[in-house]
Structure formats: C-alpha cells, structure tokens
Amino acid sequence: MNHQTSTTDNWDAVRAACLEILPEHIVAFIEQNQDLEHSEGQLIATLHMVQAHFGFLGRDKMHAVAQLAQVPLAKVTGVATFYHYFRLQPRGKHIINVCLGTACYVKGADKLSQRLMDDLGIQFGETTKDGVFSLDSTRCLGTCGLAPVVMVDDQVYGPVTPGEISIILEKYSRREKSSRL
Ligand code: FES
Structure with a gap:
C-alpha cells in the first residue's frame, strides 16, 4: 500500500511521530517497500534493522513500525516474539x-x-x-x-x-x- 493512498488521514503527523522513534533510514526502508504488501519477510527485514540500530526491539519501536507499515501491532509483536533472535528488551551488562x-x-x-x-x-x-x-x-x-x-x-x-x-x-x-x- 502506498502511503499516498493510505486510509490514514493524518499521515504527515504519523510519519513525524515515527521519525522521533525510528531513524530516517528505517523509515525510508519501510516506505520504499509500501507496495510489497508487507509480507512476513518484509517485516522481519525491518525488525532486523531496528534491532541492529537499537540493540533490541521495544514496544514504542514496534508500534512505530506497525503504523508506518500499516499493519496491526499484533502482527509485528507476533513476528518479534516468534523468532528467538529478536530481543524485546535492552541487553543486560x-x-x-x-x-x-x-x-x-x-x-x-x-x-x-x-x-x-x-x-x-x-x-x-x-x-x-x-x-x-x-x-x-x-x-x-x-x-x-x-x-x-x-x-x-x-x-x-x-x-x-x-x-x-x-x-x-x-x-x-x-x-x-x-x-x-
Ligand atoms: S553440552 Fe557441550 S558444553 Fe554443554
């Protein structure tokens, strides 16, 4: 789905809020792939990028991914919790x-x-x-x-x-x- 045709009325505000949580290159990656219907593989690639950047996923980050990708938060958390590789919390010392x-x-x-x-x-x-x-x-x-x-x-x-x-x-x-x- 292209964000231009998204059903989200206030897309600019959503995008700006997500940019406060996610770095620009991840936001750009999600947007570039708007037309790929956000397959699970797509979501996994995005979550890998988030974890590589922050060292872990986290509710605010997963929420931002869900909003930008226009998929339910439950789908993002489902993928994040299914794969052992993903960390939902920061690592300990x-x-x-x-x-x-x-x-x-x-x-x-x-x-x-x-x-x-x-x-x-x-x-x-x-x-x-x-x-x-x-x-x-x-x-x-x-x-x-x-x-x-x-x-x-x-x-x-x-x-x-x-x-x-x-x-x-x-x-x-x-x-x-x-x-x-
Ligand atoms: S089984 Fe080999 S070190 Fe534990």
Whole structure:
C-alpha cells in the first residue's frame, strides 16, 4: 500500500511521530517497500534493522513500525516474539548463557536454569530490572568435559552446582556496585 493512498488521514503527523522513534533510514526502508504488501519477510527485514540500530526491539519501536507499515501491532509483536533472535528488551551488562546441550542437560543443566531464574527473578530471554544480567540458553559450548556449564560473557564456568550460582552472580554484582562508586 502506498502511503499516498493510505486510509490514514493524518499521515504527515504519523510519519513525524515515527521519525522521533525510528531513524530516517528505517523509515525510508519501510516506505520504499509500501507496495510489497508487507509480507512476513518484509517485516522481519525491518525488525532486523531496528534491532541492529537499537540493540533490541521495544514496544514504542514496534508500534512505530506497525503504523508506518500499516499493519496491526499484533502482527509485528507476533513476528518479534516468534523468532528467538529478536530481543524485546535492552541487553543486560552481563550475558549469562546456560548450556542446554545433551552433556550439560544430563548433568543437571535444568536445575542450574531453575536456580538462575529464581535468583535473578527473570526467565530466559529477559533482563533483570537493574540491567545487570540477561539470561540466555545455548547448545553445546564445546566444553562438555566441564558439564554442566554456564557462561557469563566470555567466561566459562564448569562444572557448576546450583549452590554455586549465587557465588558467580555475586561476583558480577559486586563488580557492578564497585564500578558505580
Ligand atoms: S553440552 Fe554443554 S558444553 Fe557441550
């Protein structure tokens, strides 16, 4: 659909509001593709650009994409939540990856996962409110001999017991606190 023929009466105001949220090159990309009926592939390409620019998607950004592309917000959020690659929140300062590969799983990766979710108060794919940690999972880090393995940023820990999770988290939390002093 071309925005010239859009049913939106106040297109200029909508576009101006979206330009306050999205950079010009993304707005231009969406507009260039107005005639392509906004297939899912089109939407994915747009969301990739948004994430490359901001590091994450977010409700305001997805709303702006929906308005410019003239598609329902539910369609945009549906695509964003379906694909694991997309992040709906900013990343934490430290990224925790729990290995859920077979070797780690049989050695108790599920218990480590539960402990991390309990201690951090978040689920996989989420970031703590203070922005310090994001929790992710991964498949085989190539260090199966250390199973079960948890990686924080690029540091690998293993074998890790559920009881050691709080010690590892504390180490990074302490570092964050001291860097703020
Ligand atoms: S399965 Fe976890 S490191 Fe290989």
